[in-house]
Amino acid sequence: MNGADLKAKTRAGGIVYGTMLSAARNPRWATTIAGLGLDYVIIDSEHAPRGRSEIADLLSGLTSVDVVPIVRVPIPSSHYITMALDAGAQGILAPYCETPDEVREVVGATKWRPLKGELVRRVVEQGEFPSDASREYLERRNRNS
Known part of the structure; x- marks a missing residue:
């Protein structure tokens, strides 16, 4: 499994x-x-x-x-x-x-890695990805893990 x-x-x-x-x-x-x-x-x-x-x-x-x-x-x-x-x-x-900040940090690190810093903050808080390709990759990886 x-x-x-x-x-x-x-x-x-x-x-x-x-x-x-x-x-x-x-x-x-x-x-x-x-x-x-x-x-x-x-x-x-x-x-x-x-x-x-x-x-x-x-x-x-x-x-x-x-x-x-x-x-x-x-x-x-x-x-x-x-x-x-x-x-x-x-x-x-x-x-x-x-705290909400701790939850955002955990979500960012687990769900959206390898993004860090400002990039992961934008994804977690606003759903704004660096590119369509990065969004597709990360969403696919999360579906399959």
Whole structure:
């Protein structure tokens, strides 16, 4: 299963099963998790001290056994979100989005990357893309992920 399959299954009213990894550090957990029949795993980096390489190893391990990896970032920041997505996360769980600005930052980083700065602000706030080609590409990518 991948992120697009997980999204389609939930939109169709299907049931998906998952868990959260808080203490596990070894990417070999992926094979054990695959044997449980889980659809997704949330890798916690809010309450667990995880570095980029550890998150990347866990993402790679879970993806290799067809379990959708989702990363819970420490704070709603585009910095952490883009690092997780670049490493292979197929979803993001952003804790404590308490202001409209935080929500816009999370949406911009997850849905409209690789746009940054003023370009992503215009897309999120006004729906104004740099070009028709970039809009088509980003909308297609979001449909398929």
